[in-house]
Structure formats: C-alpha cells, structure tokens
Amino acid sequence: MAEVRNKQVVLRDYVSGFPKESDMNIVEGTTILKLPQGSNDVLLKNLYLSCDPYMRMLMTKVEGLDVFGTYTPGSPLTGYGVSKVLESGHPDYKKGDLVWGSTKWEEFSLVSPTQILFKIEHTDVPLSYYTGILGMPGMTAYAGFFEVGSPKKGENVFVSAASGAVGQLVGQFAKLTDCYVVGSAGSKEKVDLLKNKLGFDEAFNYKEESDLNATLKRYFPEGIDIYFENVGGKTLDAVLPNMRVLGRIPVCGMVSQYNLTQPEGVTNLANLIFKRIRMQGFIVGEFYHLYPKFLEFVLPHIREGKVVYVEDIAEGLENGPAALVGLYSGRNVGKQVVVVARD
Amino acid sequence: MAEVRNKQVVLRDYVSGFPKESDMNIVEGTTILKLPQGSNDVLLKNLYLSCDPYMRMLMTKVEGLDVFGTYTPGSPLTGYGVSKVLESGHPDYKKGDLVWGSTKWEEFSLVSPTQILFKIEHTDVPLSYYTGILGMPGMTAYAGFFEVGSPKKGENVFVSAASGAVGQLVGQFAKLTDCYVVGSAGSKEKVDLLKNKLGFDEAFNYKEESDLNATLKRYFPEGIDIYFENVGGKTLDAVLPNMRVLGRIPVCGMVSQYNLTQPEGVTNLANLIFKRIRMQGFIVGEFYHLYPKFLEFVLPHIREGKVVYVEDIAEGLENGPAALVGLYSGRNVGKQVVVVARD
C-alpha cells in the first residue's frame, strides 16, 4: 500500500489582526492512499483550492461568530476545492469522479460526503471554475443578487469588491437584468477590468476617492436601488444616504472588517427608516438547492461568452498562504485559486 | 363673520442638537372661522395633538433626510391630531365630523383632505386614543410587528422604548401572538408599567445596565428572533450579537440618534451575515390601507380590556413645547398627548 507525500498548509496558532503568510506552515507529511476499512468517506486528490475571505474568521476564536466552526491550530486549513475521487466508501461517488466542495489544504484528503460535495458533470469549461463561477462564489452572486436583491429591469446597482470572485458576477448578472451597474475596486487595473472586460457601466477606485458620498452621488444622481454589500464599514456608511426609497442591500460580506479588532462604526443607519430599505444578510449554504437551476442559467452564458470570469491562479500549495492573505490587501485580481495539481 | 383667537406653537428657527422649549413660541394670532370661497379644504377645531419623535427631524434642514418635509420657521408646527370639522369644502367630510390625521399646532386649522385624514367612526373609546393606539402609533406597531416582523408563535421578542406610544403596543401584540417579550425603558416607573400593566414577560431599565450585551444575554439566553427597533445606537449594537439565526429587525425609529450631530457608530453589523438577519425600515404611511383591518383587530381587544393603553396627557397648547421636547429625555410615560380642547 503506497505511502505518499502529503504536503499540507497548517495554521500555527489563532490569528489576531491581519493574517500573515507566517501564520501558516507548509508541512511535509505522508499519507496512505487507502480508505480505512468500512469507511463511508471519500479519498480525494486535491486539484484546485479556493481562497475565500470567510477563511479569516475561522482563524480566530470569537464567541458567537463561530457559525462556520474554527480552525484547529496544528491542523491543515479546510476550505472549498476541486478534487478527484481516488477511492469512495459512499455509493454517490466512485473512483475517477470529479467533485467540488469541502476539502482540506493538502494534497490528499479524506472527506465525509455529509459535507458539501457536488459531483462535477460538465468538463467542457475550465475545471478551476468550480472554485469560482461554477462553485460557491458563483452561487453566492446568483442567490444574493436574484433571490435576496430582487432586482428589476432598469434599476441602479452598486457592487463593492466588484472585481472579485463574487462581485464580477454580480455586475454581469445585473447587466443581464438590464440594470445600470457601477463597481468599486482597489486599483486602476481592476477598474479597467470592470469597465472593459466585465461590462460594468462605470467603475471607480475607492482608494482614490476622498469623499465616497460625493463619488456615489456622481455615479448615482438618482440613487441606488440595490447595493450588493461585500466590504462593510466606510463604504456601507457612504452608501446608506445614497440609497433610493425601497432599496435593498443583500449583505454578502464585510471583508474590510474581518481583520479589525474594533470594527468601524456605521452611522447612517437611520436611512433604513426614511428610505424603507431592506438590508438582509445571507449565507450561500441556504441556497445550494438552487445549484442545478443556477447551472442551467449560467453554463449557456459561459459557453456563448456572454458571461466571462477572471481568475488569479497561484501555482503550488506552497504559494497558498500568500495567495490567501493577499485577499485582505486586494492583491488578487479576480477569483484567487491555488493549483495543487492539474489532474 | 367671527374673528377668533388662534393660539399657535411656532418654530422660531431651525434647531441643532436637543430641542428646547424656547425653540418654540406661543403666538396669539387670530383667524376667521370661514372657509375661503370655493375651497376644497376642511376647517378644523383641534382637540388633541400628538407628540411624535419624528417631529424633531422636521426642525432641521438636512439634505436627503427631508422625506417628511421640514418645518418653516415662523409657522406653526404640523403634526398628527384629533379634530372636529367646523366647515368642509370636501364631500367626504361634513360639519361635526370627528377626524384624525394631519393638522397644525394651533387651535383652528385649515387642512387639505389630500393629506392624511381619517374619519372617526367609533366614539365609545377615548377620543385621544386616535392620536395613539387608534391612530398613527397604533398602525405603526401593528404594521411593524405583524407585516415587517413576521412573528411566529413562541418567538423571542425584544422592544426598545417599550413603554412609549408604539412600544407598549408591540409588546401586547407580541403577547397576543404567544411570544416571549422583553422591553427596555428609561425609568423604574416605566419598567413597573411594562411588567405589571402591559403584560411584558420581563423589562429592564437600560440606563442602569452597564453592559447591555450581558443584560440581553441574561434575558435571551437563546437569542432574539425579533428586535423591534425604536432607539438605534448603542442598543442596536448590543442587540446584533444577540440575534438568532433568521432573526428580523423591523426598523421603526432611532430616537436616540435624532438629536445627535454625529450619530453613534454601529459596529456589529457583520452579524447580519452570519445570522442571516433581515433588517428592514418602514414608514407607517405605506400601510394605511390596512387601517380598517387594524381597527377590526384592535377595537374588540380594547373593549374587552385585553389591550390597554397608557397615555401621558398635557393640558393646553401652551404646554405643548415642553411635552414635545420631553420625548427626547423620556419625560413622557406612555403616549404623549396635548389637549387643546375637549370638544
């Protein structure tokens, strides 16, 4: 029975403040490529790992905020990925299947199919897409925009972290709905992407705007109907007075706040009353039953080139920590993926 | 044609910070008790005037927050009241009718029936109730709790400004729905009222709690399903981490913020995501079509003594300014009414 190398990305200890590469170790372990006797699990070879902002929250133990669990220092990170089934103790999966869903930051993983695990049926698109547009972030954009945002044709949509894994799709879904859509992002390169490749009507670099409120007034003289909230803090505070009556704010994430010991205060919430705004948090997990419907919607658009997807690919598990912490400084341009193996 | 005295409460100038009695003048004008030729308006004798927290917002000119309009310095305040029709140029109203709705802070007013104006059909209850339980605050509690809050039997409900015009009803409606309900208020007297007269399961004086978060954990060990938001600021910030998954926050008002030049920052909004919370602002005006249904619901409860209502009655228009500014220090115990005349 072959014992093989199993490189892992291991959390050293709980993190406070911004995570650093050095908060993680690359550990060269070994594993036996064989399911334990009688196991219902699946043995996976990991191909692509997904860098997702929520992973920061698992690096800290905060009472009441551990809805996703927390990482265990000394153990490999967990996360989303695309993997190949090497062996299966579960009837739904068989050797050679490709899957996306829960896995670990290592070369080979033993995973319980009671966790999120989807069989990949369509391989005429890049496999890595199942960490992004065809995976969790894609479902997030779809459910958050259509189900929580309740968009109507012609409405004005603002998206923050707009060039990221989720944001770039929200913008494109908004254009497919005939909305006017503006995105904010943290560099000139990202702004160019938004305007020239991703079809946003307008985009701006929030780091260069000294008065976000005035900026939003300029782009939305009639106000914002839907703010797709990815960042929180100052951006949210500037958005609130610029919302329109009966506006909606799907609260997807607040990435600007995840590393702060003391989150920023949002002062303009009284606008919720006067403008009768619905601000609604959601978790993609509650919408996975829509995944088949989502695929039916998005696959034809991908094949016809009507929806595109920008990825930022890091090569090799050892480059995973840098890729992951890069999310919190905006180093990634598009969906951040880590390649562990290509097949 | 009789020229009569028409005492008025007039705003001196726009207000910043907490309003003071001296921001208003009592002016002894006169008026002619006759509709102008060809007018469609109604000429009203004002009986009861309603003191409502939103009136503070009309005393300032803030760009973007003038959804309700603003007061004009030198003119009498406008607000809700109960009045008797002296003369009517509109077919829906006739001399002797009692009405509640938009009027002015003066003895006699000329009002356009295009404004909010409801004919009073039931007079076996105190007339002043039409400034409270049977008027705008009643509709606010009803729509905010049932329509926006979507309560379910057995849920945990928290109400702030709980002994006030709106809050005391929200608590009673929650009990009628078989919810567990806790209220916060600003004095021992109010806490006693909540527990002993208004049927709240528990109540506390928020001014005596040094750690609101811990207080809420004590009263809601399993978390809050519905937070009926009347005050904003620190209270909201303490509530957010204590919300339950799929909780709802009908945002009715934020009275603790109306007089601040710089509103307090709310830092715990990320809970909206993890807990999938819906936070939704509303304005009673969008629900007035439900008024007949509301009356059908609430009148029998009042007659059977199953819903009670606490009023705080100030005698005489000249005591109106003190009554009004008292709202912002919690001087009122129950619904603050000003009696101009009893018939």
Ligand SMILES: NC(=O)c1ccc[n+]([C@@H]2O[C@H](COP(=O)([O-])OP(=O)(O)OC[C@H]3O[C@@H](n4cnc5c(N)ncnc54)[C@H](OP(=O)(O)O)[C@@H]3O)[C@@H](O)[C@H]2O)c1
């Ligand atoms: N609710 C859910 O189920 C769910 C699921 C997936 C994702 N999410 C959330 O959705 C949001 C976007 O996720 P994603 O996967 O698409 O990530 P991403 O946008 O691909 O990467 C994160 C981006 O956030 C931006 N950012 C980082 N720090 C920031 C700050 N202080 N202020 C403003 N922007 C900052 C950076 O872009 P710039 O260069 O533009 O600053 C960075 O590239 C996150 O908040 C995430 O937690 C929620």
Ligand SMILES: NC(=O)c1ccc[n+]([C@@H]2O[C@H](COP(=O)([O-])OP(=O)(O)OC[C@H]3O[C@@H](n4cnc5c(N)ncnc54)[C@H](OP(=O)(O)O)[C@@H]3O)[C@@H](O)[C@H]2O)c1
């Ligand atoms: N959305 C709508 O259409 C609508 C309609 C009506 C009312 N409202 C809102 O509903 C809320 C309650 O109105 P109401 O008519 O029932 O007024 P109320 O409760 O009868 O009177 C205001 C009360 O607010 C409390 N308060 C004042 N300053 C405070 C502070 N800094 N912190 C905490 N509490 C404070 C005081 O009670 P304590 O002694 O307990 O502090 C005071 O008695 C207000 O926010 C109002 O604007 C909204």
